[in-house]
Structures are given as structure tokens and as C-alpha cells.
Amino acid sequence: MRKMGRKWTEKLEFGLFTLPVLICVAVIFYVPFVMTIRYSLTKWNGISKHPKFIGLDNFKQIFTGDTNFSSAAWFTIKYAVLYIVIINVLAILLAVILDMKLKTSAWLRAAFFIPYILSLVIVGFIWKFIFMQGFESLGDSTGWKMFDLSWLGEPGLAFISILAVSIWQSIGFYMVIYIAGLQNVPDDLKEAARVDGAGPVRRFFSITLPLLAPSVTISVFMALTNSIKVFDVILSLTGGGPGGTTYSVAYDIYRDTFQDNLYGYGTAKALILFVAVLIITILQLTIFKRREVEA
Amino acid sequence: MKKQSAGRIVLEVVMVILSLLFLYPLFLTLINSLKSFAELMTDVIALPKHLAFDNYSYVWKYINYPRLFLNNAIVTLLGLAGIIFVSSIGAYKLARTKSKWSALIYFLCIMPMLIPFQSIMLTVLQMAKHLHLSESDWGLGLMYWGFGAPLAMFIYHGFVKSIPKEIDESAVIDGASGFRLFFSVIFPLLKSVTTTVIIIDVMWIWNDFLLPLLMVNGSPSTKTLTLAAYTFVGQYTSDWQYAMTAMVMAVLPSIIVFILLQKYIVKGVVAGAVKG
Numbered sequence: 001m002r003k004m005g006r007k008w009t010e011k012l013e014f015g016l017f018t019l020p021v022l023i024c025v026a027v028i029f030y031v032p033f034v035m036t037i038r039y040s041l042t043k044w045n046g047i048s049k050h051p052k053f054i055g056l057d058n059f060k061q062i063f064t065g066d067t068n069f070s071s072a073a074w075f076t077i078k079y080a081v082l083y084i085v086i087i088n089v090l091a092i093l094l095a096v097i098l099d100m101k102l103k104t105s106a107w108l109r110a111a112f113f114i115p116y117i118l119s120l121v122i123v124g125f126i127w128k129f130i131f132m133q134g135f136e137s138l139g140d141s142t143g144w145k146m147f148d149l150s151w152l153g154e155p156g157l158a159f160i161s162i163l164a165v166s167i168w169q170s171i172g173f174y175m176v177i178y179i180a181g182l183q184n185v186p187d188d189l190k191e192a193a194r195v196d197g198a199g200p201v202r203r204f205f206s207i208t209l210p211l212l213a214p215s216v217t218i219s220v221f222m223a224l225t226n227s228i229k230v231f232d233v234i235l236s237l238t239g240g241g242p243g244g245t246t247y248s249v250a251y252d253i254y255r256d257t258f259q260d261n262l263y264g265y266g267t268a269k270a271l272i273l274f275v276a277v278l279i280i281t282i283l284q285l286t287i288f289k290r291r292e293v294e295a
Numbered sequence: 296m297k298k299q300s301a302g303r304i305v306l307e308v309v310m311v312i313l314s315l316l317f318l319y320p321l322f323l324t325l326i327n328s329l330k331s332f333a334e335l336m337t338d339v340i341a342l343p344k345h346l347a348f349d350n351y352s353y354v355w356k357y358i359n360y361p362r363l364f365l366n367n368a369i370v371t372l373l374g375l376a377g378i379i380f381v382s383s384i385g386a387y388k389l390a391r392t393k394s395k396w397s398a399l400i401y402f403l404c405i406m407p408m409l410i411p412f413q414s415i416m417l418t419v420l421q422m423a424k425h426l427h428l429s430e431s432d433w434g435l436g437l438m439y440w441g442f443g444a445p446l447a448m449f450i451y452h453g454f455v456k457s458i459p460k461e462i463d464e465s466a467v468i469d470g471a472s473g474f475r476l477f478f479s480v481i482f483p484l485l486k487s488v489t490t491t492v493i494i495i496d497v498m499w500i501w502n503d504f505l506l507p508l509l510m511v512n513g514s515p516s517t518k519t520l521t522l523a524a525y526t527f528v529g530q531y532t533s534d535w536q537y538a539m540t541a542m543v544m545a546v547l548p549s550i551i552v553f554i555l556l557q558k559y560i561v562k563g564v565v566a567g568a569v570k571g
Contacts, residue, residue, distance in 0.1 A: 013473055014388055018400055021385035021444050024377075027426075028441025029407035032418035039418065102307050110557055111314035114321070117549045117560070119502035119521045125528050126542055129327070130320050133535060137339040168317070173564065180565045218568055229411050232504050236525065250413045257417045258509075267417055274414040281409055 040268035045261045058268035069269060071245070072252035079163060079248065080227040087167050087174055088219055092212070094171070095178030096204065109179070113172030120169060124236030127165045128152065155245035158238050162246060166233055170226070174219045181215030182208070217288040224284060228277055249273055321546075328539040335536045350540040358523045359515065360544060366432050367520045370507070371500045373436030378443035378496055379489060384474075385444075386451030387481055391463070401452060408445045412505065420509045428510075432517050435510045439500055447492045450567065454488040455481075494563030501549065520545050 040058060044051035062069050094112060098105050115123060131151045139147030151161045185208055193203045231250040234240065240247045240255070247255065253273065257266030327335050328350060330343045354360070389401045419438075420429065428434030458481065466480045482489075504521050511517040518526070524545040528538045553560055 014392060014397075016473075017384045017388035017477075021381040021404055021448060022400060024381055024441040024444050025404050025407060027422065028419065028438065028444075029410055029415065030403075032415040032422055033410065035418035035421070036415055097306065097310060100303070100306075102303070102310065104307060104311055108310055108314050109561070110553075111318055113561060114318065114550065114553065116564075117498060117502075117553045118546050119504060119549075121504045121521055121525050122502075122542055122545050125524070125538065126320055126324050129535060129539065129542075130323060133327075133335070134320075134323055134339045137341075141340065168320075173568075176561050176565050177568050180569065222568060229413060231413070236528075250411070253413050254416075254505075263417060270411075270414040270417070273411055274409075277411050277414075278409055 036267045036271055036274075039264050040271045042264040044263040046263045047261070051264060054264070058265050059272070061265075062269060062272065068244070068247065068252055068255075069249075072247045072249045075159070075245075075247060076228060076230065076249045078159070079230060080224065082163055083166060083227040083230075084220055084223040086163070087171055087223055088216065090167070091171055091174035091219065092178050092209075094175045095182055096208070098175070098179055099182040109172075109176065112175055115169045116172040118169065120166075120232035121236045123165060123169045124233045127161070127168075128237050131161060152238055153242050155242055158242060158246050162230075162234055162237055165237060166227075166230065169233070174223065177219050177222075178212065178215050181212050185211045213288075217285075220288065221281075221284060224280065225277070228273075228280070324539050324542050327536060328543045330536055332534060332536050335539075347536070350536055351544070354527070354537055354540045354544060358527055358541065358544075362516065363518060363520045363523050364548070366511075366517060367501060369432045370436045370439070370519060371497055373433060374439030374443060374500045375493060375496050377437065377440035378447050379492060381440055382444050382447035382492070383451050383482060383485060383489070384477060386448045387455050387477060389448075390452050390455035391460070401448070404448045405445045405452075408449070412442075416505065416509060423510060430511060430513050430517060432511060432519075435507060435517075435519075438506065438510065439496075442506070443496050443500075446495070446567070450488050450492055451485065454485060458484055488566075490559065491563045491566045494560055495567040498549075498560075498564075520548075 039051060041053060041055060042051035043054045043057075098108055102108070135147040135151065138144075149157055151157050189207055189211070190203055193207050198206070229250050230248045231254065234246055234248055234251055238246045240251060249269070250273070253266055253269045256262045256269060260266075323339065326343055327339060329346045329348070331347050334341075334343060334347075385404065389397050389404075423429040423434060423438060426434075428437055462480060462484070463476065466476045471479060502521060503519075504525070507519045507522050508525070511519065512522060512526075515523075524541045527541045531537045531541075
């Protein structure tokens with residue numbers, strides 16, 4: 001009898017401790033997710049009372065006749081690939097330099113990290129100002145041609161601007177991850193290689209980099225999940241322009257749902273984004289996990 | 296040896312110059328927030344001749360800065376408190392219970408890390424309206440409980456596993472159980488990971504944009520700081536001096552906090568990324 005009672009209190013306690021988080025997660029993620037799946041099969045403008053069921057028509061149209069989506073997808077892929085590669089290379093470079101224990105390392109680390117604590121929308125506006133007003137003055141005083149270009153007005157340049165501003169904002173984050181990773185590379189290994197006559201470049205590629213693999217996994221993973229959802233910075237920097245050439249998938253979904261009121265169609269795209277993120281994440285984690293080296 | 300140290304000095308100088316160039320946009324923002332319109336239009340990179348502090352008093356009043364700051368604080372604190380509460384108790388119990396149910400619940404709790412916000416934003420918003428959480432800062436803060444739970448669960452769960460079970464058992468012998476055991480014995484031991492959760496979530500919620508845009512953009516009295524800066528710039532596209540003033544006012548709190556707590560922030564961000 002007493003044992004039964006104890007079992008019950010244990011169960012009750014388990015419920016009391018886990019139910020709050022379960023409810024929060026269910027309300028915020030699972031219920032909306034199921035609703036998303038349902039809406040994606042309908043045509044709905046949000047005003048009429050009932051969404052009209054149209055099966056897979058939304059998906060058919062997205063994949064066959066939607067140039068907005070295909071150009072946004074292409075933009076996002078290009079952006080993600082370049083962002084991941086450039087930011088990781090630069091961050092490793094910065095981390096290696098800062099790890100050399102320069103006198104100003106503390107200042108440098110803080111300086112490169114600061115933009116990361118700022119809101120991306122604000123960062124976008126600040127750079128819009130720099131590109132539109134600041135570059136004019138800089139061009140006048142330096143005479144450099146580079147400042148006279150229309151960095152937000154030409155599709156190719158606008159793409160580069162978005163990429164550069166995103167990298168500027170977040171490089172500090174990747175840098176500190178790599179600095180932490182470098183501190184786990186044992187000094188005696190590097191020392192042994194030095195004694196064996198390996199130069200700094202050789203030492204970096206055959207010792208430091210392989211041992212940095214866990215940090216690379218984390219950073220590439222973070223860079224991927226962040227870049228595939230790029231939105232805020234584009235909104236404030238170019239607003240999708242010029243001529244709608246800088247819409248990302250996330251921004252395209254936002255445009256369909258909240259600016260054009262295509263609720264069913266927009267959620268169908270949102271579902272495609274989810275599946276893409278899921279597949280890419282799983283692929284990436286399995287590939288990188290296999291490659292890591294034990295220190 | 297001497298050659299190497301000369302190389303180091305050159306490297307050091309190059310890096311310092313690079314870091315100053317890196318922060319130059321922020322510097323330009325600051326100096327232009329203190330110029331008059333005419334002065335800003337003639338030369339952006341020159342230092343202001345006299346400091347136009349009235350830009351600040353104008354924007355301060357126009358956007359009702361204290362109110363925005365309070366809104367941000369309410370949303371961030373409420374969100375943070377909830378995330379820490381539900382995640383720490385949940386993760387603790389799940390990490391201590393070995394059963395199929397426990398594993399399943401844990402999986403359900405961390406799985407949403409893979410769901411992009413844009414995939415569910417419309418339906419989340421509709422549900423928020425249904426539950427009367429939209430157009431209110433309290434409602435917005437409550438929403439973060441769910442959005443922040445998966446990562447916080449993951450971080451807490453991993454850490455609780457490293458705390459020996461004997462601690463629970465000896466507390467039970469001393470007569471503590473349930474929530475009392477958790478909050479008087481276990482929770483203090485979680486201090487280091489709680490700090491990590493606080494840092495990551497404050498940075499995220501304080502600066503978050505899209506969810507507040509969808510949730511509380513309807514009225515000036517519920518706007519958050521970033522949101523107000525966004526609408527303000529939209530209205531003042533040509534009055535760059537006011538826009539820059541609003542930018543400075545929006546980022547200054549973050550920068551001050553960063554300068555004061557730099558060490559902890561960097562450590563927390565790294566810990567969060569490495570565990571998450």
C-alpha cells in the first residue's frame with residue numbers, strides 16, 4: 001500500500017516537473033507545425049472564413065511556375081555557400097592570429113566581437129547609411145573608384161553588400177569559437193612538429209586544423225542554420241531590391257504570407273524550407289561527425 | 296629571434312588598424328547622430344563642429360524611449376524567467392528518470408531546434424491571437440518560453456547528467472523532496488549553465504525582430520526598441536541625423552552591457568555554441 005503511494009507521488013512529481021515545458025513546446029512548435037501542414041494544402045487569403053482545400057496544388061505551382069521562389073532559392077544557396085566558406089576561413093585566420101598572444105589580443109577580440117551583440121536590423125540600417133551617405137564622402141576624400149559604385153543599387157553589388165554586412169556582424173562569434181578550439185590544441189604537439197622541422201603553414205595544416213575539427217563542425221553548422229534563414233539584414237539593407245533580386249527564401253515566405261496575404265501558398269513554401277533545413281542538417285552532421293579526429 | 300619580434304610588432308599594428316577600420320561604421324554612426332542635417336549632408340566623415348544633442352532629446356521624446364526600454368525589459372525578463380524555470384525543472388527530471396517516456400519527452404523537447412521560425416510564423420501568430428497573447432508585451436514574453444525551451448533543455452539536460460545522483464539521495468534523507476529539493480539543492484549547482492542560458496537568451500530576445508514585428512507592432516505603447524528603431528527609420532528616410540540618433544539609442548544599452556560583462560558574455564556564447 002505504501003509502495004503504491006510512493007509510486008504515485010513519483011509519477012505526479014514527474015508530471016509536475018515535465019508538463020510545463022511540454023506544454024510550452026507543444027503550443028509554440030507542434031500545434032503550429034500541424035496547422036502549417038494543414039494550411040499548406042489549402043487556398044486561403046486569411047479573410048474568408050474557411051480555407052479551401054486544394055490538395056498539393058500549392059506545391060505543384062511552387063516547383064513548376066514560381067520564379068520568385070526559384071530566384072529566392074538560388075539567392076539563398078549562393079549566399080549560404082559563400083557565407084559559410086568565407087566566414088569560417090576568416091574566423092580561423094583571426095583566431096590563429098589572436099591566439100599568438102599579442103599584447104592587444106583582448107582589445108582585438110572585443111573589437112571584432114562587438115557587432116555580434118547588435119540587432120541585425122539595426123546593423124542593416126547602419127550599413128545602409130554607410131553605403132548611401134558615407135561612401136559618397138569617402139569617395140570625395142580618397143578619390144577611390146570603389147566608393148562611387150552603387151553598392152545597393154545594382155543586383156550583383158547588392159548581393160555582395162548583404163554578404164559582407166552579414167559577415168561583418170557575425171564574424172566575432174565564429175572567431176571566439178575557434179579561439180576556444182585552439183586553446184584545446186596541445187602546445188607540445190605543435191612544439192614537437194616544430195622540432196621536427198615543420199614550418200608554420202605546415203604545422204597549421206597538419207596539426208592545428210585537424211585538431212580544430214570539432215570547432216569547424218560547430219561553426220559550419222551554425223553558419224548553415226543562420227544563413228539558410230537570412231532575413232533581417234536584407235529587410236533593412238535592401239528591402240529585397242534592386243528589382244526584387246535580393247529576396248531570400250525566408251523573405252519570400254514573409255512577402256507571400258504577410259504582404260500578399262497568400263496564407264496557404266506561403267505556408268506551403270514554409271514547409272518546403274523546413275524539409276530543406278532538416279535534410280541539410282542531418283546530412284551535414286553525419287558527414288562531419290565521421291571526419292572528426294580525437295585529440 | 297629579433298626578426299620574429301619585429302614581425303610580431305608589424306602584425307600587431309596591422310591588426311589594431313584593421314580592428315579600428317572594422318569598427319569605423321559604428322564610429323560614423325555615433326558622430327553623425329550628433330550633427331545637424333545640413334552638416335551631415337555636406338560631409339559624413341568629418342567630426343561634428345558642435346554637438347547637436349537636441350537630436351537626442353527630439354528622438355527620445357518622439358519614440359518615447361523610456362517606454363520602449365521598459366517594454367524590452369519586460370519581454371526579456373519575463374521570457375528569460377520562464378525559459379529558465381520550465382527548462383531547468385523539466386531537464387532535471389528527464390535526466391534523472393530513465394524510461395522510454397522520459398527519452399521520448401526529451402526528444403520532443405529538443406527536436407524543435409530544427410524547425411525554422413519562418414516555417415511556423417503564420418500559424419504561431421494565429422495561435423497567439425487565439426490565446427489573446429498578441430498585441431501585448433506580456434504575451435510576447437510568454438511566447439519566448441516555448442521558443443527558448445529546446446536549447447535551454449539541451450544545455451541543462453547535459454549538465455544535470457554530470458551531477459552525481461548521491462546529492463539528490465542525501466537531500467531526500469534530510470527530508471527535502473520535490474520542488475524544495477530542486478530549488479534548494481540542485482538549482483544552485485546549475486549556476487554555470489544558467490549563466491550560459493541567460494547570456495544567450497538575453498542577447499537573442501533583446502535584439503529579436505521578426506517575432507515582435509508580428510506580435511506587438513500594432514501600437515506605439517507595446518513596441519520594442521529594435522522595432523521602434525525600424526519604424527522610425529522608415530518614417531525618416533531622409534533625416535539621417537535622426538535615424539542615426541535612433542540607432543545609437545537602440546544599440547547603446549547592448550554595447551554598455553558588453554563592455555561591463557565582456558568576459559562572461561564571450562564565455563557564455565562559446566559554451567552555448569559548443570553545447571548546442
